[in-house]
Amino acid sequence: MSICKTCYKDSKYHTKQLWEIHHREKICTLCGKPGSSHSERLWEMHSLIVRKAPRGIIWPLKIGFGRDVPTVIVGVCVWKNQSLKDLKPIYMECQNCKLYLGDSEVDLADVLDGVCLKCFRELTNQTHPWYDIPSTIKQVNKQ
Ligand SMILES: [Zn+2]
Ligand SMILES: [Zn+2]
């Protein structure tokens, strides 16, 4: 019997794999967060994406205001006498519409089942505009 350092629950409430995840200091290549902040399923989903990516040196690339996107250097191309790295970003894509998932969708992939928020709502029939209203406004409207 021992208490988990991540979720403070007894070891008996963990599967062997979850216990390993909760004590893993390893940083996830996909989302850049430590293994301990993932659920068992999320870690599996994220590592699967990384495993499917081409082999090579991982290079974090900043795109817009989002987080660093892990990219793999797949080669070097020469453009205007400059050698540029040929980078292939490692992205998680929606299982349904194949569009790239956003940061929050990647973080919630275990909850959303690997689809984007739009598809998740369509799949669960939550397409009514009511779901777009922030919950604070909903409460005001009730009064
Ligand atoms: Zn734990
Ligand atoms: Zn991750």
Ligand SMILES: [Zn+2]
């Ligand atoms: Zn989708």
